[in-house]
Amino acid sequence: xxxxxxxxxxxxxxxxxxxxxxxxxxxxxxxxxxxxxxxxxxxxxxxxxxxxxxxxxxxxxxxxxxxxxxxxxxxxxxxxxxxxxxxxxxxxxxxxxxxxxxxxxxxxxxxxxxxxxxxxxxxxxxxxxxxxxxxxxxxxxxxxxxxxxxxxxxxxxxxxxxxxxxxxxxxxxxxxxxxxxxxxxxx
Numbered sequence: 001x002x003x004x005x006x007x008x009x010x011x012x013x014x015x016x017x018x019x020x021x022x023x024x025x026x027x028x029x030x031x032x033x034x035x036x037x038x039x040x041x042x043x044x045x046x047x048x049x050x051x052x053x054x055x056x057x058x059x060x061x062x063x064x065x066x067x068x069x070x071x072x073x074x075x076x077x078x079x080x081x082x083x084x085x086x087x088x089x090x091x092x093x094x095x096x097x098x099x100x101x102x103x104x105x106x107x108x109x110x111x112x113x114x115x116x117x118x119x120x121x122x123x124x125x126x127x128x129x130x131x132x133x134x135x136x137x138x139x140x141x142x143x144x145x146x147x148x149x150x151x152x153x154x155x156x157x158x159x160x161x162x163x164x165x166x167x168x169x170x171x172x173x174x175x176x177x178x179x180x181x182x183x184x185x186x187x
Contacts, residue, residue: 001097001110001147006063006077008032013039013055021105022181023067027174028107029181030063043090052119058084062182064174065107071098074159076116077109078174086182087125091118091167091175095160097152112148112156113139118167126179128167133160 009019009032016036022029034055041055055061065077074097081090093116096109113135118128139156142148148156166172 001112001142003108004094004111005102005106005108006030006065006079007104007106008034008061013037013041021107023101023105024177024181026067027177028063028065028067028101028105029178030065030107031181032061032063034059034061052090053083054081054090056084059089060086062178063107064178064181065101065109066099066174067101067107071100071110073098074112074155075099075109076159076163076174077107078172078178080175080178082182088120091120091128092116093118093160093163093167093172095156095163097156112152113142114156114160116160116163116167126175127170128172128175131164131167133157133164 014034014037017034019032037055037057042051042053044051060082061079063079066075077094079092080088083089094109095112095114097112098110101107115134117132117134119130121127121129139153143150143153
């Protein structure tokens with residue numbers, strides 16, 4: 001596993017940005033706004049020719065990261081990428097094997113390689129219309145390199161499928177946390 005801290009400020013493709021972190025019950029919310037982007041970011045998914053713009057001038061990436069579970073506990077953290085008009089363009093869930101908050105108040109996680117990506121519904125902006133589990137090849141390589149046990153890989157798949165089902169059903173709690181934050185910011 002690799003430990004990652006959610007801090008987008010040093011991102012080379014963004015020349016002007018703001019980032020804030022806010023602790024709310026059970027989560028840390030990190031709100032990153034890219035005012036000036038020198039290289040927009042488009043992504044495509046395996047098996048698709050469609051490309052999705054997820055970063056450009058005025059885009060926000062807002063992370064809802066759980067707190068309290070600590071090291072060695074499987075969990076997940078949601079990042080919603082929003083366009084300059086404030087509409088979600090992608091829901092991205094990192095599956096992790098431990099999490100916490102560093103001394104600067106920024107969340108970290110021990111990445112378990114699998115991610116769940118959700119596309120927003122065109123008519124209901126906080127509803128996920130379609131999902132996909134990505135980066136299975138990275139998890140497989142981690143098992144082959146003995147960075148992840150086969151048992152942990154199987155539990156990671158189970159957790160990713162559970163989150164995928166919750167996203168589709170509209171019951172994945174972090175979506176509601178971020179919706180409230182965006183529509184009625186915590187004071």
